[in-house]
Amino acid sequence: MQALAPTPQQVAPAGRTLDVDNLTVRYGAAVAVDGVALGIEPGEVVALLGPSGCGKTTLLRVIAGFVRQAGGRVLVDGTAIDHLPANQRNVGIVFQNYALFPHMTVAENVAYGLRARGQRGPSVDQRVERMLEMVQLGAFRARLPRQLSGGQQQRVALARALAVEPSILLLDEPFAALDRNLRLDMQIEVKRLQRQLGLTTILVTHDQDEAMSVADRIAVMNRGKVEQFDTPVAIYDRPKTLFVNGFIGTTNLLPGKIAAVVGDTAMVELGAGATLRLPAPQGIAAGSPVVLSVRPEQLVLSPIATTDSWAIEPGLSLPLGSQLIHEARTVDGAALKIVEPRRHTPTEVPRRFCALATDARPSLFPRSTPTATE
Amino acid sequence: MTSAVVTAEIYGERRSLRLAEWQLALPLALAFAALFLAPLLLLVATSFFNDDKITEPGFASWAKFFGDPFNYKVIADTLLLGLKTVCATVIVGYPLALVYMDLSPRLQKVLLFIIIMPMLLSVVVRTFAWIVVLGREGVVNQALLGLGVISEPLRLLQTELGLVISLTQIEMPLMLLPLISVMSRLDPNLRDASAALGASRWRTLFTVIVPLSAPGLVAGCLLVFASSTTAFISQTVIGGVRLIYLPLVIWQQSLVVYHWPLAAVASLSLVVSVLTVIAALSYLGRRSSRHLQG
Numbered sequence: 197m198q199a200l201a202p203t204p205q206q207v208a209p210a211g212r213t214l215d216v217d218n219l220t221v222r223y224g225a226a227v228a229v230d231g232v233a234l235g236i237e238p239g240e241v242v243a244l245l246g247p248s249g250c251g252k253t254t255l256l257r258v259i260a261g262f263v264r265q266a267g268g269r270v271l272v273d274g275t276a277i278d279h280l281p282a283n284q285r286n287v288g289i290v291f292q293n294y295a296l297f298p299h300m301t302v303a304e305n306v307a308y309g310l311r312a313r314g315q316r317g318p319s320v321d322q323r324v325e326r327m328l329e330m331v332q333l334g335a336f337r338a339r340l341p342r343q344l345s346g347g348q349q350q351r352v353a354l355a356r357a358l359a360v361e362p363s364i365l366l367l368d369e370p371f372a373a374l375d376r377n378l379r380l381d382m383q384i385e386v387k388r389l390q391r392q393l394g395l396t397t398i399l400v401t402h403d404q405d406e407a408m409s410v411a412d413r414i415a416v417m418n419r420g421k422v423e424q425f426d427t428p429v430a431i432y433d434r435p436k437t438l439f440v441n442g443f444i445g446t447t448n449l450l451p452g453k454i455a456a457v458v459g460d461t462a463m464v465e466l467g468a469g470a471t472l473r474l475p476a477p478q479g480i481a482a483g484s485p486v487v488l489s490v491r492p493e494q495l496v497l498s499p500i501a502t503t504d505s506w507a508i509e510p511g512l513s514l515p516l517g518s519q520l521i522h523e524a525r526t527v528d529g530a531a532l533k534i535v536e537p538r539r540h541t542p543t544e545v546p547r548r549f550c551a552l553a554t555d556a557r558p559s560l561f562p563r564s565t566p567t568a569t570e
Numbered sequence: 571m572t573s574a575v576v577t578a579e580i581y582g583e584r585r586s587l588r589l590a591e592w593q594l595a596l597p598l599a600l601a602f603a604a605l606f607l608a609p610l611l612l613l614v615a616t617s618f619f620n621d622d623k624i625t626e627p628g629f630a631s632w633a634k635f636f637g638d639p640f641n642y643k644v645i646a647d648t649l650l651l652g653l654k655t656v657c658a659t660v661i662v663g664y665p666l667a668l669v670y671m672d673l674s675p676r677l678q679k680v681l682l683f684i685i686i687m688p689m690l691l692s693v694v695v696r697t698f699a700w701i702v703v704l705g706r707e708g709v710v711n712q713a714l715l716g717l718g719v720i721s722e723p724l725r726l727l728q729t730e731l732g733l734v735i736s737l738t739q740i741e742m743p744l745m746l747l748p749l750i751s752v753m754s755r756l757d758p759n760l761r762d763a764s765a766a767l768g769a770s771r772w773r774t775l776f777t778v779i780v781p782l783s784a785p786g787l788v789a790g791c792l793l794v795f796a797s798s799t800t801a802f803i804s805q806t807v808i809g810g811v812r813l814i815y816l817p818l819v820i821w822q823q824s825l826v827v828y829h830w831p832l833a834a835v836a837s838l839s840l841v842v843s844v845l846t847v848i849a850a851l852s853y854l855g856r857r858s859s860r861h862l863q864g
Contacts, residue, residue: 283771
C-alpha cells in the first residue's frame with residue numbers, strides 16, 4: 197500500500213471531541229443502552245466492544261441520529277446535537293454491509309453526499325477524484341458496486357463517508373465481512389486515513405483483536421452499560437470486572453478465598469492448594485470468597501513444589517506456532533491453560549506443579565459476581 | 571473408482587434429471603395448447619368471416635370494425651381507463667408501500683391482510699359494494715352532504731371517476747404485492763446511509779428508494795393495466811351502459827347480437843392494444859432498471 201502525500205484539503209482541522217452524557221435508549225420495556233457516559237478526545241479512535249445485543253450498535257445509531265434516546269445527550273465539540281436529524285449531523289458512517297447505492301457507479305456513490313449538500317460542477321468531480329485516489333480506486337470510478345470485491349466496496353464506502361468531511365467517523369463492524377488477510381490490510385488502511393485526517397472515530401466491533409489493534413481506547417460494553425473504558429493494555433492487564441476479564445483475551449479462573457489482609461497484601465488461599473501473597477483488592481474483606489484470574493502466559497510450570505505453587509494433573513500439550521499451550525487440571529477440578537514460548541522441545545521431566553510467573557498481574561474478583569460467559 | 575468417472579456419472583445423472591424435469595412440464599404445455607392456444611387460433615380464424623353465420627370467409631368484419639370511428643374512441647377510452655387506474659393505484663399504492671416498510675412486523679401482517687382482502691371476495695360482491703358506497707344515497711355522498719362540502723349528491727355511479735375510484739381499490743393488491751416484495755428486499759441501511767450523507771427524506775426517496783423499487787413499480791403497473799382494461803364486470807356494473815369499453819363491445823357482439831366474427835375482431839383489438847401498451851411500459855421499465863439486473 198503506497199503512502200500518499202496529504203494534500204492541503206485532506207488534512208482536516210483537528211478532530212472534534214465527542215461526549216456521550218448519561219445516554220439511555222429504550223426499546224419498549226427493554227433498555228438497550230443504560231446510562232452510558234464516554235468522553236472521546238479529538239482524533240481518537242474508540243472501539244465499542246461487546247457481545248451482540250450489548251447496545252454498542254444502538255449507541256452508534258444514536259450518535260448518527262438514526263435512533264432517538266430516552267435520556268442523556270450527545271455533544272460534538274461541546275455542543276449538543278440531539279435535536280438535529282441524521283442528515284444535518286455531518287457524521288460519516290460505514291456500515292458492515294457497506295450499504296453502497298447499487299444503482300449508482302462508484303463515482304456517483306462518492307459524489308452523493310456532496311450533491312446532497314447542493315454542490316455542483318467540476319469541484320464535485322475533483323473532490324470525487326481525490327477521494328478515489330486516496331482509497332486507490334481511481335480506475336474503478338465507472339464501475340457499479342456489485343462489480344467490486346468486498347475490500348473495494350469497503351474502500352468506496354469509506355471514500356463516500358469521508359468525501360463530505362464529516363466531523364465524526366462511525367464504523368459499524370466494518371471489517372466483519374472481509375476475510376482475514378484483507379481485514380488486516382483494511383484495518384491498517386482505515387487507521388492510516390484516520391490519522392491522516394485527524395478524525396475522531398468510533399468503531400463498533402465484537403472482535404477483541406480488532407479493537408486491540410485499531411483503537412486508542414476501548415469501551416467494553418455489556419447489557420447496555422460500559423463496564424470499562426480504558427486503553428487496550430490497561431483493559432487486558434487490569435480488567436475492572438469479571439466480564440471484561442473474560443471477554444478480553446483468554447483467562448484462567450481459580451476459586452479461592454482471602455485468608456487474611458496484612459496492610460496492602462492479601463493472603464489468598466486457592467482451592468487448588470496454594471496460598472499466594474497478592475496486592476489487596478479494594479473492598480474485599482478477609483474471609484470473602486474470590487476468583488483469581490490469571491492469563492495463560494502468566495503461569496509457569498515446574499517439576500518441583502514450592503510454597504506458592506500448586507499441584508496439577510497435566511493434560512495435552514499443543515505446539516501453536518511459536519507457542520506451546522498446555523492443558524492441565526487442578527486438584528479442585530479447575531481447568532488451566534498455560535502458554536509458554538516454544539524455545540526447546542518439551543522436557544522429559546514431568547512438570548506437575550504450577551505457579552504464577554514473576555511478572556504476573558493476576559486480578560481478584562469477588563466470587564458473587566456472575567461468571568463471564570466468554 | 572476415479573474421480574473422473576464419478577464426475578461423469580454425476581453429470582450423466584444431471585442430464586437425465588434435466589430431461590425428466592422438462593417432461594414434467596408437458597401436461598401443462600398440452601393444457602396450454604388445448605385451452606389457450608387453440609381457442610386463440612380459433613378466434614383469429616373466426617375473425618376472418620364476413621357473416622354472423624360464419625360461412626363466408628373474408629375481411630368484411632375487420633373492415634366494418636375499423637371503418638367505424640366510434641370503435642377507435644372505444645379503444646382509446648379503454649386504454650385511457652387503464653392508464654388512469656394505473657396512475658391512481660400508483661398515487662395511492664406507493665405511499666402505502668412506504669408506510670408498510672416502516673411498520674413493525676406485526677402491523678405489517680395486519681396491513682398485508684387488509685391489502686389482500688379484496689382478492690378474497692368475489693368480483694361481483696366487491697363491485698356491488700362499490701355501488702352502495704358511491705350511490706346517490708351512498709356513504710360518500712352522505713358524508714360529504716353531512717359535512718356541508720356539497721349541497722346536492724355527486725354523480726359517481728355511471729361516471730368514469732366512480733369507475734376509476736372502485737377499480738383503484740379492486741386492483742390495489744396487484745400494485746402493492748410486487749411493490750412490497752421488491753421494497754422489502756431493499757437494504758434498510760441504504761436509507762440511513764443516505765441520511766448520514768446529508769440527504770433529506772425527499773431526496774432519499776427520489777434518488778434511492780424510487781429507482782431501486784422501479785422493477786416492482788413497473789410490474790404492478792403492468793398487472794393493474796392489464797386487469798383494469800379487461801375488468802368487464804366492474805366496467806359495466808359501475809360504469810353502466812353509457813360508458814363503453816371494449817369488453818362491453820365484445821359481450822354485445824358475442825352474446826347480444828351474436829355476430830361472432832365482429833366479436834373476434836373486437837377481442838383481438840383488445841388483446842393487441844393492451845399488449846402494445848404493456849410492451850411499451852415494460853420496455854421503459856427495463857431501461858430504467860437495467861443497472862439493477864445487469
